Amino acid sequence: MNPKRGRSVKLNDGHFMPVLGLGTAASEGVPKSKATEAIKVAIDVGFRHIDAAYLYENEEEVGKAIREKVADGTVKREDIFYTTKLWSTFFRPELVQQALERSLKKLQLDYVDLFLIHLPMAMKPGEELLPKDASGKVILETVDLCDTWEALEKCKDAGLTKSIGVSNFNRKLLEMILNKPGLKYKPVCNQVECHPYLNQSKLLEFCKSKDIVLVAYSALGTQRDPKWVDKDSPVVLEDPTLNAIAKKHNRSAGQVALRYQVQRGVVVLAKSFNEKRIKENFQVFDFELTPEDMKAIDGLNKNYRYFKLAFAADHPYYPFSEEY
Numbered sequence: 001m002n003p004k005r006g007r008s009v010k011l012n013d014g015h016f017m018p019v020l021g022l023g024t025a026a027s028e029g030v031p032k033s034k035a036t037e038a039i040k041v042a043i044d045v046g047f048r049h050i051d052a053a054y055l056y057e058n059e060e061e062v063g064k065a066i067r068e069k070v071a072d073g074t075v076k077r078e079d080i081f082y083t084t085k086l087w088s089t090f091f092r093p094e095l096v097q098q099a100l101e102r103s104l105k106k107l108q109l110d111y112v113d114l115f116l117i118h119l120p121m122a123m124k125p126g127e128e129l130l131p132k133d134a135s136g137k138v139i140l141e142t143v144d145l146c147d148t149w150e151a152l153e154k155c156k157d158a159g160l161t162k163s164i165g166v167s168n169f170n171r172k173l174l175e176m177i178l179n180k181p182g183l184k185y186k187p188v189c190n191q192v193e194c195h196p197y198l199n200q201s202k203l204l205e206f207c208k209s210k211d212i213v214l215v216a217y218s219a220l221g222t223q224r225d226p227k228w229v230d231k232d233s234p235v236v237l238e239d240p241t242l243n244a245i246a247k248k249h250n251r252s253a254g255q256v257a258l259r260y261q262v263q264r265g266v267v268v269l270a271k272s273f274n275e276k277r278i279k280e281n282f283q284v285f286d287f288e289l290t291p292e293d294m295k296a297i298d299g300l301n302k303n304y305r306y307f308k309l310a311f312a313a314d315h316p317y318y319p320f321s322e323e324y
């Protein structure tokens, strides 16, 4: 049996995705080499799913860690599930494969396991990650997401990625792809913000009904990077209910927040570049929350979104104006 399948979910295209993944986005100022160290520790601890993106500007360091762990015999390449994402400046169909090839070149890998549309909103192509006009406004553009999707399908056919999916899509946008005439491959997943304060129960139900996996990012309540997140936002891991449940199980609030997602059928990401917390976050398969615990955590939902992406609120594909 493929070891990747143990704690994995079968995707709608037949591939397997480990239900717990390591996030690799780091705030500005964190030395890039930290990513290499953290990913090597994570692989040693047992993480087999690594979530990355062109946007995070550390794919060289992440790729180095994976290649070193393959070279020292800890894992084989096929044991690792590696996700990268298509950044918004590459949505024009003719740019999509080039964008993936750029990531692969940085990684020095032959393929990725999953390639996601990072956000529904396209931006002006070019080298800048956030192209801005003279007044400092991000320059958005409208690219038909169905055309971008077809270009992702071609990347899968070319063998550059095993699976394809989306991120930050609402129900309407998912339906747009699912109903696209001539659809060749369905998205295998929708990666969205999801934690006890934004539990995405309706989107989760919809995704399950379409055999699309919901992948939770910021499941621990984000890194609170002031570039993206309001400094006055509530702190998930300080929640009294979550902490009371953690105490009862002799676990940390972080472990409870991760276990909550695993138990409701959500694939969950946890970012840590700290050895102690990387180990802690992997210890979520040896305890179980009771139905009452799950209900109490469900009750914490307040539809609080950390990543509002307000700079793109007037884009026709802006996903967060709808209920879900």
Ligand code: NAP
Pocket: 022, 023, 024, 025, 026, 051, 052, 118, 167, 168, 191, 192, 216, 217, 218, 219, 220, 221, 222, 223, 224, 237, 252, 254, 255, 269, 270, 271, 272, 273, 274, 277, 278, 280, 281, 307
């Ligand atoms: P997160 O996983 O919610 O939380 C990370 C923060 O919690 C870090 O500051 C980490 O610091 C700390 N932490 C980790 N484990 C902990 C524990 N057991 N107890 C207490 N604190 C703990 O962060 P995130 O980066 O927002 O989300 C995770 C990943 O999702 C990202 O890295 C990225 O891969 C992905 N993501 C995707 C999108 C998207 O648009 N698709 C958006 C955001 C994030 P230390 O490193 O110091 O441990």
